Structures are given as structure tokens and as C-alpha cells.
Amino acid sequence: MTTTAPSGVTSLRGITKAFPGVVANDDVSLDIVSGQVHCLLGENGAGKSTLISILAGMQRPDSGTVSIDGDLVDISSPRMAVDFGIGVVHQHSTLVPAFTVLENLMLGESGVMRDKKRAKQRLEELADLLGVRIDPDALTSDLGLGQQQQVEIAKAMWKGSRLLVLDEPTSMLTPQAIEHLAESIERVKAQGLAVMLVTHKLREAYAMGDCVTILRGGRNVGHIAVDELSSYSEQEAQDAILAAMFGEDLAVLGDDASELAGAAEATRETRTFDFDSRPIRLELRGVSSRGGGRDVEVEDISFSVREGEILGIAGIDGHGQGALSELVAGQRLASSGTVLFDGVDITRTGVRSRQRLGVRYVTDDRLHEGTIGAMSVALNLVIKRIGERPFWRGGRIQPKAVGVEAERLIDEYDIRTPSPETRAGTLSGGNIQKILLARELTNGAKLVVVNKPTYGLDLKTVHMVRELLIDFAAQGGSVLLLSTDLDELIELSHRVEVISRGRLVGSVINDGAGTAEKVGQYMTGAIEGTH
Amino acid sequence: MNAETNAARRFLQGFVRSIVPVLLALIVASLIMLAIGSSPTEFLAGVLKYGITGSNWQRSLALMSPLLIVAVGLIVAFRGQLWNLGYNGQYLLGAVVASGLGPILFGKMPAALATIIIFIVAVLAGAVWSLVPAILKARYGTNEIITSLVMSSIAVGVVNLLIKGIFKDPKVTTPQTPVVSDSNLLPFIPGTQIHIGFVIAILLAVVAQFVLTRTSFGLRVDVFGASPKAARHVGLNSTWMVILLFAISSGLIAFAGSIDILGQFSYQRADWSPRYGDSVMPLVFLARFRPVAAIPFVAFYAVLATGGTLAAQQAGLNVDFLLVIVGLILLFMTITEYIGDRRRLGQSYLPQGLRRSLRLPLRNKSEGTAA
Numbered sequence: 041m042t043t044t045a046p047s048g049v050t051s052l053r054g055i056t057k058a059f060p061g062v063v064a065n066d067d068v069s070l071d072i073v074s075g076q077v078h079c080l081l082g083e084n085g086a087g088k089s090t091l092i093s094i095l096a097g098m099q100r101p102d103s104g105t106v107s108i109d110g111d112l113v114d115i116s117s118p119r120m121a122v123d124f125g126i127g128v129v130h131q132h133s134t135l136v137p138a139f140t141v142l143e144n145l146m147l148g149e150s151g152v153m154r155d156k157k158r159a160k161q162r163l164e165e166l167a168d169l170l171g172v173r174i175d176p177d178a179l180t181s182d183l184g185l186g187q188q189q190q191v192e193i194a195k196a197m198w199k200g201s202r203l204l205v206l207d208e209p210t211s212m213l214t215p216q217a218i219e220h221l222a223e224s225i226e227r228v229k230a231q232g233l234a235v236m237l238v239t240h241k242l243r244e245a246y247a248m249g250d251c252v253t254i255l256r257g258g259r260n261v262g263h264i265a266v267d268e269l270s271s272y273s274e275q276e277a278q279d280a281i282l283a284a285m286f287g288e289d290l291a292v293l294g295d296d297a298s299e300l301a302g303a304a305e306a307t308r309e310t311r312t313f314d315f316d317s318r319p320i321r322l323e324l325r326g327v328s329s330r331g332g333g334r335d336v337e338v339e340d341i342s343f344s345v346r347e348g349e350i351l352g353i354a355g356i357d358g359h360g361q362g363a364l365s366e367l368v369a370g371q372r373l374a375s376s377g378t379v380l381f382d383g384v385d386i387t388r389t390g391v392r393s394r395q396r397l398g399v400r401y402v403t404d405d406r407l408h409e410g411t412i413g414a415m416s417v418a419l420n421l422v423i424k425r426i427g428e429r430p431f432w433r434g435g436r437i438q439p440k441a442v443g444v445e446a447e448r449l450i451d452e453y454d455i456r457t458p459s460p461e462t463r464a465g466t467l468s469g470g471n472i473q474k475i476l477l478a479r480e481l482t483n484g485a486k487l488v489v490v491n492k493p494t495y496g497l498d499l500k501t502v503h504m505v506r507e508l509l510i511d512f513a514a515q516g517g518s519v520l521l522l523s524t525d526l527d528e529l530i531e532l533s534h535r536v537e538v539i540s541r542g543r544l545v546g547s548v549i550n551d552g553a554g555t556a557e558k559v560g561q562y563m564t565g566a567i568e569g570t571h
Numbered sequence: 572m573n574a575e576t577n578a579a580r581r582f583l584q585g586f587v588r589s590i591v592p593v594l595l596a597l598i599v600a601s602l603i604m605l606a607i608g609s610s611p612t613e614f615l616a617g618v619l620k621y622g623i624t625g626s627n628w629q630r631s632l633a634l635m636s637p638l639l640i641v642a643v644g645l646i647v648a649f650r651g652q653l654w655n656l657g658y659n660g661q662y663l664l665g666a667v668v669a670s671g672l673g674p675i676l677f678g679k680m681p682a683a684l685a686t687i688i689i690f691i692v693a694v695l696a697g698a699v700w701s702l703v704p705a706i707l708k709a710r711y712g713t714n715e716i717i718t719s720l721v722m723s724s725i726a727v728g729v730v731n732l733l734i735k736g737i738f739k740d741p742k743v744t745t746p747q748t749p750v751v752s753d754s755n756l757l758p759f760i761p762g763t764q765i766h767i768g769f770v771i772a773i774l775l776a777v778v779a780q781f782v783l784t785r786t787s788f789g790l791r792v793d794v795f796g797a798s799p800k801a802a803r804h805v806g807l808n809s810t811w812m813v814i815l816l817f818a819i820s821s822g823l824i825a826f827a828g829s830i831d832i833l834g835q836f837s838y839q840r841a842d843w844s845p846r847y848g849d850s851v852m853p854l855v856f857l858a859r860f861r862p863v864a865a866i867p868f869v870a871f872y873a874v875l876a877t878g879g880t881l882a883a884q885q886a887g888l889n890v891d892f893l894l895v896i897v898g899l900i901l902l903f904m905t906i907t908e909y910i911g912d913r914r915r916l917g918q919s920y921l922p923q924g925l926r927r928s929l930r931l932p933l934r935n936k937s938e939g940t941a942a
Contacts, residue, residue, distance in 0.1 A: 371803050391806030401804070409800040415793070423794065424805055427787035435786045 048074030048109065050095075050126075050203050050234060055104035057090050064090035065101070066258040072203060076266060077225060077235040079249030081242065081281065083301075083499045085469075087258040088238050092207050095236075096128040097121035108202070122148065127196025128205040133188055135195075137181035144180055145195050166194040169231060170224040184564075185356055186217030193224065197233075204228055205236045210244055211524070214356075214560040222248055241302030241527075242285075246277055254284040261287070286499070299531065300499045306527035308550050310350060310510055313534040318346040320383075321518040322368065322399075322487050327377030327387075329363045336360045338367065338542045341377070345487065350509065350519040352533030352550070354526060354559045360542035361522040362404070365491045368520060369401035370394040381487070395424055398486030402476045402493055404522075406469070410476045413465020417457050418446035420464045421479050453478040454504075470501030477508055487518040494528060506532060530555050538562040589857045589864075592907050593871070596899035603895070604888065614879075614886040622878025629764045631877040635869055636768035637662075637831040642851045642858075642865045643772075643779045644823030650783060650860045651816040652796040657704065657719030658848030660726025661821045664700055665693040665828025667730045667748075670839035671738035673832070674749040682755045689829055697825025698818035700726060705817035709810040715817075727844065734841040746841040757834040766834035775823070779862040792816065824848065849894070850876070853901040872897075 050072040057065040064087045072078045082088050093099040095106070097115040105112055108124055115121050121128070135144045146159050160176055167174045172190045180188060189209060196204055206225075210218045225248060229235055239245055245252050251269055254262040262284030269277060278298065282290060286297050299306065323344040329337045338360040345351045355361060366372035368379070370391040379387045386394060403410045411420045422431050422442050430441040446460040455474045457467055464475060473493070480488055490509065494502040509532060513519050522539075523529050529536050530550060536559055538546045546562035548555055601611035622631050641658060648655035655661075669689050676685035704718035731746075740749040757766040783789040795802040795812050802809055827847070832839060850872055858864035879893045 369804075370806070391803070395806060403804060405800065408798050409804045412794060412797040412801050414797055419790070423790075423801075426790055426794075426805065432787045435788065437785060437787065437790070 048202075048232075048234070051107045052091070052095075053105045053107070055091065055094060055101045055106075057094065057099060057101045063258050065094070065104075067104070068255070068258070068260045069104075070253050070260060070263065072234045072236050074202065074234045075229060075232050076250040077229055077237055077248055079245040079252045080236060080238045080255065081240065081245045081252055081285065082255035083240055083285065084496050085498050086255040088240075088255055089207065090258075091255070092128060092205055092236075092238060095121065095126055095203075095205055097126075122199055125200060125202035126205065127193075127198075127201040127203070129189065129192045129196050129207065129209060131208045131211060133185075133192065135180045135188060135191060138179070140177050140179055141174055141183075141191050142176040144191060145176075145198055148195070148198060162198065163194060166197055169197075169227060170194065171227050172220070172224065184217075186213055186220060189213070189217075189221065190224065193228075197228075201233060203234045203236065205238070207238045208240070209237070210239065210241070214563045215526070215556050216560050216564050218244075242278060242281055242298070243302055245281065246274060252277075252281060254281060256285060256287065261285075296503055297499075299527075300503055302527055306530040306556070307553075308533070309506075309531045310513065310534060312551075313349060315346060315349070315534075318348055320344045321347050321349075321381065322520070323380040324368075325378045325380070327367060327374050327379060329367045329372050330375035331363060331366070331372050335362050336542050338363045338539075341367075341544055343537055343544060343547075345518045345520055347518055348513050348516050349535070350513045350521055350533045352529035352536040353520065353522040353539050354529050354536050354563065355522075355524070355539035356563065357524050359540050361491055361524075361539060363542065364539065365401060365403070365489045365520070365522055368487075368489050369399060371401070392424075396484075398484050400480035400485045400488040402473075402480050402488060402490040404491040404495060406472050406476055407465070411464045411472055414463060416461045417450070417455065417464050417467070417475060418442050418460035420475050421446050421449050424479060449478040449482065452482075453508075470497050473497060473501065473505060477505065481508065481512055481517075485512070485517060487520065488512065489520045489522070491522045492524060493521070494523075494525065526556050526559060529559070585859065588907055589859075589868075592857065592900050592903035595903040595907075596896055599899055599903075600892075600896045604886065604892075607888075609886045609888050611886075614882050614888065617882025617885050618875055618878035620878065621881040622874035622876075626764065627877065628874075631870070631873045632765045632769050633835060634873040634877055636766070636772045636834060637827040637845075638847050638851055638869045638873055639772040639776055639866065640827035640830065641824050641847045642855050642869055643775050643862050644820045644827065645848065645852060645855050646783075646858075646860045646862055646865065647779065647792075647823065648816050648820035649855060650796050651792050651812065653705075653708070653813060653816055653820070654716045655701070655704075655719050655817060655820045655824075656716050656848075657701070657723035657726070657821065658824045658852075659844055659846055660723030660730075661697045661700060661824040662828040662831075662847060663730040663844060664696045664726050665825030666832045666836075666839055667733050667738065667828075668693040668696050668825070669829035669832035670748040670751070670836075671733060673751045673755070674740075677751060677755040685755070686757070686833060689833065690826060693825045693829035694822040697828075698822040700825075701817040701821030702814065705814045708817075709813040731841045734839060740838075748838045748840075750838040751833065753837075755833075756837055757830070768830040768834040771830065773866070776862040776866055783862065850897045853897060853904060856904060857900070 053069050055065050055068045056063070068087070068091060070078070080088050080091065090099060094101050095115065097118045097120050100116060106115060107113060113124060115124060115126070136147070142156065142159055142163065145163060146154055163174060163176050170190060170193060174187070174190060174194065180191065183191065193204065209221055213221065225235055225237070237245070237248055249269070251266045252264045253260060262280070264272070264277065264280060272280065282297055282301060285301055290297055324341050327341045328339045331337060336359060341364065343351065353361065353364065363372060367374060370389060374387050377387070378385055381394070381397060381399060386397065407413060412423065415423070419442070422445060425431060427435065431438055431445070443460060449455070450457060450460060453474045455478065456471050464472060493505050493509070497505065506528070509519055509521070521529065521532055533550050536548045536550055536555065537544050538548070538559055540563060548558045548562070604611040604614060621627050641662065645655065645658065672689050672692060673685070676688060700722060701719070703722050704713075704715045707713040707718050708715040734748055735746040738748045740747055742749075757768055759766055760770065783792060791807055791812070794805055795807055795809065799809055802812065851869065854868040854872060855865055857868050875896065876893060880890050883890050883892050
């Protein structure tokens, strides 16, 4: 990288940021040039989010500098970032659902009076620029996620922007919406703005980016410059990025690496499945849920899962996945309909009885629901069997029996913990997920509900989790896989059901190419079709 | 071996963190005494003299009885992260059962039977009173701190009405209940002036300690306390858990009230309230919700309270100065907690889940975005 600073460049130099126990950014340097899309690629925990929050003024680096057009700047607050023309679109929506689009966009206005007329003009300018149509008076909550994201982009560019940062913008979108996004990014780029696109999917980096920087373990481990990337063939670019992303692990993972990094379109990895020859394990007949909270409930759900089958449930986050998994696990009551397990009606059966029957649940909230951070790994491994023999006798805990079981599972599932007595909360996310899997997949498990099983995990653990689920199904276990990651669903599932606003809106048999598009269509039809 | 040294170190750190706030509170209280012209040495010497020497230690131990039972009651609820702050009302309810029913029952049946009936009714009264905040909490998620406090105020009113009404001793003009005769009060431990309530309290603490740390029920309480979500995930019935823990907690505190009347006071006046819970609450935090660990803290406070009342008068202080010391303990506990947490020393007073929720508003918003 050059030390001269031409105009239109935002330069990060030697950025280091440490949190207790982890160095999130370690001497990271990179240049973001106007009129280019700079892709920041790396797996979960590689330090992408920290780098963005430094650009956004939400964190300050321990050392290192940021300069814009050659002038050192100190981005000490989000407001300063806006003043410097840095607009950030975060992964999760920051819009106020009860406000209209225009009201959301005007939240950052500093004047005393609201100038609606000027705001509408500005929105029109931006909508033109992005090539989208945005109704200024629509309630944000009524918009589809793709449209919400366009509003977020408009918001980030509201005060005139030099650098637009998009944090994992595709993670919540259907394939169709991703195309729209790509078009908008092209247009923004053509206006001479710099775009920083953060992603963990290699093919997006290749398709949308002009240059790529790869982070691993907080370090900048590779940069492919504009001319390099354009001179590479797709395969060469892939190899270069994979080598940087995985380092020595590349050899271990082999072919799986490119899939994990989302290099190509996902394909199914499980064996073909003859639906008719297998008995039905779980069947839901017109089930609706009822809970106390503000969660989306499910309505009139009917489906069945066969022995050895992995049934995927696709959908955008928060469309009833939580309710559905809790319903099957027994944590939420069914207000109507019937749940059958191996032909037996379990609609009124509680969590523990279902547990004993072999119904298991790997929750997506692994930190606060799936484990108890303050308790030991060993206790967490047996916590669903409180009071049962051989771990408890006459109400008293038997530390020896618990210890033996813990050692066994820690060994079998390769849980990296200093000792069985270590508090579960001190382990990494990947190891906590292994605790959950070890507990749920063993001791007579017949059906396991997994909700977002690989969310936020590092790629090696992602790989392990997926292998475990595939093995479990191969041995006759049934899996109900709820995920927002379309690639994951396509890799693992025999069949994919699409959930939207608490209802199943379509079913796709996963037997060859085109599954993603079909699923996407169902999702789009159900969500954006209403507008 | 490593685990053992670790455990020893943890114990030591926990010990230090428990003692430091008490010492700091005593030091600052001394400074305050100096500032208002009283002699701290005279006060502290007075506390020792009237709290321990001679046969005064027996009075302190007798006071420990209700304090310790209240402490165990609070611990049961607090471990499940149910903040039962209705202890004053619950205590008085238990007390009025004893002072009201006592004079009626003791004339009609053997003292032992009457005593047992009184205890049972007292525990039930406390438990039933707690149903309101418990059900509201379990069913609608209402904040139990507010509802239990409100129920406590109502209980205080009801108790006063009872003492001024049907339980009033017609022979005296002041609104108070008839005195239970000495022969019907709880027996003393042989050779002392300490009623057997002390033994009952110690036994209760030991049993509670065992149940809470060694049994499946204790683990369920801890799971529930750590995270209601996790409790549901594990298959616990949260509604039942809230009601049960509230009932045990409130029942125990009411039991303390009845034992205090039958062991110590023998009658009850209207508008009387020893407010034990207010003083005990910081102590159970210092004991980290461990019943047995609460014993020394309660003993310390019992001496302070027994000796302090006379000592304060001698040093020219108001009796309320004792509450100043308790308040200071609470204050320094919070500070020690904060500093200790920052430096990652020892153990916390609070379970993890609560610590998070307490600190969250104070935290810099950006801290949450670590990679």
C-alpha cells in the first residue's frame, strides 16, 4: 500500500483494538478508494464488525489512525462519522418500525423545525440514485426487508456521503433482493462514492467487489487489488481468497472450504432420500401456537418429518421460527391442532416428557436459554435430566456420575474446555454450541429441532455442526432445521418449507439446482407481494 | 489439585469481599460519629460490652433467631431472582398470628400443640399473602418488587386493624394483644436465657444450605434464577416455581415473626415493627445467598443491634444510627462489587444474569459491539 494519500481515499493504518481476552483488530491497514467497492471478507469473529464500528465512531482504536484525503481524523462519535461523510448500514435494522419512512430518515436532522418538503426532495434524489422507489409515507414496519434496507441505505447517505459501509447486507435477503441490492451498489459506485461491503460469502465478494481484503483472527491476511482481481479468472480469485481465509486449515477442510466460504452456489450434501419408504416421525396437523410474549406466533402449520429426513424451514428471521421450534419442543402451547410423534399424540405433553420420548431442541439463544453461563460445563451437559438417575439419587446430586458423563461427551464432541468444572459461559460460542449438540443429540434422541445452528460460529465449527447433523440423519434421526442461511438449508435439507409471518407458504423438494430461487420466490411472494 | 487451590483462592477472595464493606462501613461510621461530636471508641466499646460481655451474648443469640430465619427466607426467593421485598408485612402477619391466636389457643390445649398450630397457621398466612405478587408475576410478568412492597403495606394495615380490633387485650387501654404467659413461651436452651428458636434457626439455615446446593430442587432454583428462559428450555414450570419460591420465602419470614413473639416479646403492640428485613437484606447479599454463610453476618448484626441500642444512647447517638451503619455496608458493598468486578477479583454478590441487567444501563453503549 502506498503512503501517498490521493484525494478520495479513506485510509486505515495500523488499527489495533483489543477487548478483554481477544484482540479483535491487530494492526489492520487498508485503503478505501472512491468509486470502488471494497469487499471486507472474513469468517465470524475475524474482526469485521469491530473495524466497522471504528469507522462508524462507535469504538475508538487502541492504536492506529484513520485519515480521509490525507488528513488525520479522529472519529470519536457516530455524529463525527456522519460529519465526515461515513454512512453505515448495520446488519440489523435500526429503523423505528412505528415511524414512516420519512420520519425515520429525518431522525438525524439537527434543526428545530422539521422541513418535510426538503426531506421529500432529498429522498427523491436518493431513490433516483439508488434506482428504487420508496414511498415516503409508508410505515417502516409495512416494508419488506429488501425495501427496509434501501431505506437504511438512504438514511446512511442522507447527509451526503463519501463512504457507504454495508455490514453483511445480504444476510437477510432473498436471492431476488440481493440482485436489487447489487444494482443499487453499482449506481452508488458510479456516483463516485466509496463502498465498503462486508460479507462472509466469497462469491458475493467476487461478484460485487472491485478489490478484496481478507481478515482472519483480527489480522489483515490478504489483499487483492483492483487490477489483480480483474486479471484473475474466477477460479484463481477463489483460490487466492480461500488460501488467505483459511491458512493452514485449508488442507484439513479440503473441498469443504470453498463451500463453507460460500464460494459457489450451495448444493445438497446429504444422500438422496426416498420419502415413501420411511415412516413418519413427526407430524403437525393445523397447529397454531399461543405464547405470552411479543413473538410472532405460528398459525395453521401442517407438515411431517420422516425418519432420517432433514426438513429445512427457510424464512427471514423473526417470522415464527422461534414459535415453531418451541412448539415442537413443548416449550410453547398449541392453541389448536395436533402434534403427533411416532404416531402418538403429544400435543399436551410437556418439555420433559417429550425429552424422554426423544424430542430434542437446540435453541438459537445458546447463551441464555441453551446453557447457563454461571454453571459448569458438566452441569450444563446434564441439566435437562435434573433429578434423574444416575445423576441424582434420592434428590441428591451424584458428582461422580455427572463427571463420567461429562468426560464422555466432552471427549466425543471435542468440546474444548479447561476442565468439566469450568463455567460454560467462559467458553467460545463454538464450544458452547458443542455442549448443546452433545446434550441434545445423544441418549435416545430421535428428532432434533435446530434453530440457526451455525449462526455466529467460526467456519471450522460450522463445518463440524453440519457434519454432526448429517450423521445424525444418516443414522435414522430426524432433523427439523430452521435457518436463515439459504446455503445451509440447501446443503443439508432433503426438503425445504418456507415460513413467512407465521405460516408455511411453500414447499420445495431439494433435488438439484434452482432450489434457492424457488425458495426465494416463495419468500418474496409472501412478503413483498403484498405491496 | 489445581481446582482445589482455585477453590481456596475463590473462597479467600469471597471472604475478603464480604469483610471489606463491613470494615469500611465501620470506619466511615466512626468518622461520622466524630463529626457529630460523639466518640466512636465509646460506641464500639459499648457495642461489645452490651452485645457480648456478661450474659449479653445470650440476648444477641436470641435476636439472631428471627434475623436468621428472615435471612433464609430472603435467600430462597433471591436465589430464584425473585425480589421479595414484602418482608416487613410478612413478618408482622406471622407475629400477629402468634400474638392473636396464642392467648386464645394456650388456654384450650397443651402448649406444645398450640405452638405447632400457631407455627403452621403463621407459615400459611405468609405463604397465602405472597400469592398475590407471585401469581401476578407468574401470570403477567408484573414487577414483584412493587407488588410485594404494596402487599407489605396492606399487611401492616391489616395487622394493626387486628390488634386494635379482635385481638386487642380488653384489660389495657393501649392497643395491644394479651400477653402470653411465660410458661407457654418457647422453652430456653437448658442453662441459658436463649429460647430454642435459635436452634431452629440454625437448623433451618443448615437444611436450606443442603437443599439449595446439593439437591435437584436447589439446582432447579438456580437454573430458574440464572435465566427463566433456560428454565423453560429445561422443562421447569415457571409459574409453579414463582409461586412455590414466593410461598416458601414469605412463609419462612412469617414463621420468624411468630417465633419472635413466642420466644421473645410475648405480646404485640399496634404500629410496632422491628423491620428486621431491612437490616438483613444487605447481609444476605454479603453471604452470596448462602444460608450457612449468612450465620456469621447475622451474628455480627445481632451483636451490633443488641449492644448498639444501649451504646448509641451512651454515646449520645440516636438508635437509628444503626441503620446508618447498615446503609453504609450496602453502599460499600456496591462499590466493592464494582471495583472487584472491574479487576475481575473473586466472586460477585449477584448471580450473573442479574449483574448484567443491573449494569446494562450504566454501560457505554458501544461496548456491546465487540467482534
